[in-house]
Amino acid sequence: MALLAVTVISCRLAAQVNPAQPAWTTPFPPFRIAGNLYYVGNRDLASYLIATPRGLILINSDLVADVPLIEKSVATLGFRFSDIKILLISHAHYDHCAGSARIKQLTGAKYEVMAEDVPVVESGGQDDFAYGADKSMHFPPTHVDRILHDGDTVSLGGTVLTAHLTAGHTKGTTTWTLDEPFDGRTMHVVIVGSPNVNPGYKLVGNKAYPQIASDYEHEFEVLRNLPCDIFLGAHGSYFGLIAKYARWKAGDRDAFVDPAGYRAYVADREQAFESELHRQEGRR
Numbered sequence: 001m002a003l004l005a006v007t008v009i010s011c012r013l014a015a016q017v018n019p020a021q022p023a024w025t026t027p028f029p030p031f032r033i034a035g036n037l038y039y040v041g042n043r044d045l046a047s048y049l050i051a052t053p054r055g056l057i058l059i060n061s062d063l064v065a066d067v068p069l070i071e072k073s074v075a076t077l078g079f080r081f082s083d084i085k086i087l088l089i090s091h092a093h094y095d096h097c098a099g100s101a102r103i104k105q106l107t108g109a110k111y112e113v114m115a116e117d118v119p120v121v122e123s124g125g126q127d128d129f130a131y132g133a134d135k136s137m138h139f140p141p142t143h144v145d146r147i148l149h150d151g152d153t154v155s156l157g158g159t160v161l162t163a164h165l166t167a168g169h170t171k172g173t174t175t176w177t178l179d180e181p182f183d184g185r186t187m188h189v190v191i192v193g194s195p196n197v198n199p200g201y202k203l204v205g206n207k208a209y210p211q212i213a214s215d216y217e218h219e220f221e222v223l224r225n226l227p228c229d230i231f232l233g234a235h236g237s238y239f240g241l242i243a244k245y246a247r248w249k250a251g252d253r254d255a256f257v258d259p260a261g262y263r264a265y266v267a268d269r270e271q272a273f274e275s276e277l278h279r280q281e282g283r284r
């Protein structure tokens with residue numbers, strides 16, 4: 001019993017902070033991106049709030065230590081944290097989902113996760129194909145209330161989000177899309193789940209994830225074909241949050257409208273994947 005308690009505490013602490021990534025716990029001003037879509041994340045871990053007449057949707061709970069920051073950002077924008085009805089994530093890594101158990105506890109939100117990421121979320125990271133044995137990547141296990149599949153939609157108060165399975169980075173990495181009114185037009189918003197091949201990822205002969213390479217190839221095909229006006233993602237670094245926010249703050253309300261930046265980012269990440277795949281294939 002005592003041993004179990006210690007294990008639980010060490011898991012929670014591991015998911016609290018990452019000393020190598022100070023931006024992951026650095027506050028960032030919340031702001032409106034377009035329509036009813038707001039940024040409520042920190043300096044790099046991106047969280048999004050969608051405010052509807054029937055309540056709030058939150059995408060990404062970030063680290064356990066970030067939950068109070070998200071709470072504050074939601075309040076600063078004039079919304080009630082307890083009105084979060086649905087909690088979604090970009091993918092089941094602790095930097096995007098460690099705070100989920102706490103947020104569910106505080107709000108009673110329904111946690112909706114892509115099927116292939118559910119075992120990871122519910123095991124607190126122990127089922128992760130790459131990091132399962134690494135305690136520093138574990139997080140509080142969290143029950144999933146609705147299991148999503150590719151193409152499923154999440155609806156609340158007139159807003160509809162679509163879940164695109166864009167796996168590889170995790171088995172259930174999810175790219176979210178929605179439409180937002182903006183300057184009298186409809187803007188296609190893309191929140192990229194993650195197209196990145198982490199250091200140490202085995203793309204060839206991966207027994208824990210045999211189809212990893214073909215999943216990444218499928219992901220890039222999906223991302224290439226998504227219509228995108230407003231380019232967002234799981235980390236601010238994907239889409240240049242800090243530079244774009246500086247423009248936004250200076251009055252440029254189009255700062256996040258960046259279809260060319262989206263295409264360039266996807267092409268760059270696909271190139272990085274291809275060269276890593278070729279490097280690993282060469283070793284075989």
Ligand SMILES: [Zn+2]
Pocket residue numbers: 091093169194
């Ligand atoms: Zn990740």
